Amino acid sequence: MNATIPITSFKQFREVAYAFRLPRILFSALELNLFNSMESRNWTIPQLAKRLKVSQRGLTILCRNLASVGLLVKSQSGYHVAPFSKRYLQKVSPDFRGDYLTLMLRQWSEWSHLTEVIRAGQPLESREAETPEYRRSFTWAMHHRSMQSAQDVAQQIALKGAHSFLDLGGGPGTYALAFLKHNPTLQATVMDRPAALEVARTLAQLSSAGTRLTYQAGDFLKEPISGTYDVVWYSNVLHIYSPAENLNVFKKIKRILRPGGRLLIQDTFLHDPKGLRPLEANLFAVSMLLHTDRGNTYSLQDVRAWLQEAGLTRSRIIHLKKGTGDWEGQLLEGRLPLSG
Numbered sequence: 001m002n003a004t005i006p007i008t009s010f011k012q013f014r015e016v017a018y019a020f021r022l023p024r025i026l027f028s029a030l031e032l033n034l035f036n037s038m039e040s041r042n043w044t045i046p047q048l049a050k051r052l053k054v055s056q057r058g059l060t061i062l063c064r065n066l067a068s069v070g071l072l073v074k075s076q077s078g079y080h081v082a083p084f085s086k087r088y089l090q091k092v093s094p095d096f097r098g099d100y101l102t103l104m105l106r107q108w109s110e111w112s113h114l115t116e117v118i119r120a121g122q123p124l125e126s127r128e129a130e131t132p133e134y135r136r137s138f139t140w141a142m143h144h145r146s147m148q149s150a151q152d153v154a155q156q157i158a159l160k161g162a163h164s165f166l167d168l169g170g171g172p173g174t175y176a177l178a179f180l181k182h183n184p185t186l187q188a189t190v191m192d193r194p195a196a197l198e199v200a201r202t203l204a205q206l207s208s209a210g211t212r213l214t215y216q217a218g219d220f221l222k223e224p225i226s227g228t229y230d231v232v233w234y235s236n237v238l239h240i241y242s243p244a245e246n247l248n249v250f251k252k253i254k255r256i257l258r259p260g261g262r263l264l265i266q267d268t269f270l271h272d273p274k275g276l277r278p279l280e281a282n283l284f285a286v287s288m289l290l291h292t293d294r295g296n297t298y299s300l301q302d303v304r305a306w307l308q309e310a311g312l313t314r315s316r317i318i319h320l321k322k323g324t325g326d327w328e329g330q331l332l333e334g335r336l337p338l339s340g
């Protein structure tokens, strides 16, 4: 995409406009359950067409495209799955990203309603549409999205002297568990809605660090946040809420931080004066328009101003040298003064 922006020629415009084709091809392969159905063997087109109950003509063109981007390998007699697909797109693999793939697929149809949403200025569904089933599936998707980046982040952030850690809006607790693993004396709490915490409990049982994780069910906007903490981790939550709501959350966090305690914010941030870069931060704002009442993406400068106003006066940007695979590997820290 980067070679095509800014768009200054019709050729670039056409490339950007037609960029929908490859995602659509991937999503059709997922909808047909193609990668799982191929298991570990080689398939001729007639054999695979029979198994998937699709036309040979359609499958021939689909497989050729999937092979051309490296998801399948073409052999003399047919196709088999490439190592990447085997690892991430097949259910039998421990690295399978199942619920995250489902979330991506759902977004195809959701994004198709963008024009209506822009006209109305209202999200696709109201908050009432949130059911425990939806929350559980979304929470698994969050785990599948962050299982690698959580390890990368926790490995690169030193929590020297910290004993207590709150993963606020922590969903599956993937980040809390990663920080616990890398900090053997740390105790952590994950706060989220009850259905999300069910997923966190399941994951904690699979990890030896899980015995040091506790749970707080509730809505942190409407209810008090209990406990006192050395570190609060606020990851991928900032963009769900308005500036005023985030300021309110920061003020609540200030009250539960120990003197010298840190709020660490992970999100996608705009970081040029006009608020146009990076493109990903602007694209992500569209997701918030589709799904939230007041969410958006924000500039580092704006969020630092809210931290200051909330009394977390010592703020700084933390660049993670090795990146995280999530956003640009950049975090924002707000710290409560030792005398605060």
Ligand SMILES: C[S@@+](CC[C@H](N)C(=O)[O-])C[C@H]1O[C@@H](n2cnc3c(N)ncnc32)[C@H](O)[C@@H]1O
Pocket: 139, 142, 143, 146, 168, 169, 170, 171, 172, 175, 191, 192, 193, 196, 218, 219, 220, 221, 222, 234, 235, 236, 237, 240
């Ligand atoms: C986008 S997910 C991020 C999950 C995780 N922090 C991560 O970075 O992968 C946002 C999470 O915040 C939770 N959340 C949002 N608003 C909340 C609120 N007011 N009270 C409790 N949890 C909330 C959601 O239920 C969801 O699990």
